[in-house]
Amino acid sequence: MCGRYASSRRPEDLAGVFEIEKWEPEETLEPDYNVAPTKEVYAVLDRPLKDADDRRPVRQLRKLKWGLVPSWAKTPEGGARMINARAETVHEKPSYRRAFAARRCIVPADGYYEWVTAKDERDLEVEGKKKRPRKQPYFVLPADGSVFAMAGLYEFWRDRTLPDEHPLAWWATCSVITTEAETAPLAVAPAEGPRTLADIHPRMPLMLTPDRWDAWLDPAHTDVEDLRSLLAPPPEGLMRAYPVSTAVSNVRNNGPELLKELEGPEEGTLF
Secondary structure, eight states: OOOOEEEOOOHHHHHHHHTOOBOOGGGOOOOEEEEOTTSEEEEEEEEOOTTOSOOSOEEEEEEEEESOOOTTOSSSGGGGGOSEEETTTTTTOTTTHHHHHHOEEEEEESEEEEEEOOHHHHHHHHTTOSOOOOOEEEEEEETTOOOEEEEEEEEEEEOTTSOTTSTTSEEEEEEEEEEEOOOSOOSBOOSSSOSSHHHHOSEEEOBOOGGGHHHHHOTTOOOHHHHHHTTSOOOTTOEEEEEOOGGGGSTTOOSGGGGOOOSSOOTTOOO
């Protein structure tokens, strides 16, 4: 699962990391410490430049809306629900398989948030009790502080109710691919609480290591089985996780303070 993440790096920094050839200054986004579905996000993709004579793919940093809308969709309403695609089935699901074959991207992040529920409250959920569990959020990021490169897909959707020249006639959207969470020990674990990513949540965004970036982004790479091999989980022991304030649970809250590491889970949210 990936329902919220942080993205604070500047385009200039991302350009150096991903060897970006093209990005438009007017598409610059402000640092966002609480990225939620339907927001505009950065994505790295290889695609020929529009109206260029040279049709070679160009490494670009683009601004996309998080929540994929398939090109064949009649309306964009379903995009908010299509923020994640499962690595195990992305190649065969109608909503994702075309993008998987030709429109793949990397969604750069500082790290992602995930919420864990205390065992006693989780038991109440299983029993069907009405009490709403209070979940402790954790921030998950590469232990070495590098960019968290999430595997993603992107699509273009045409709003047929608008004329061609209208600035909103085309929607550019994306989805993040998820995989099973690691069961190996975290590289850096909290003093108390989860020891693995699977202890926090059974799913996690699929992080692509740099050796897979070029093959993943290459639009000429269309062999489904080869592409599926790129979705193998990254090596174990690369991640750390730590508890953060429950303020991140409210999408209206946004600022670097959301990334502050707590000494332990907040009161009432014991792991």
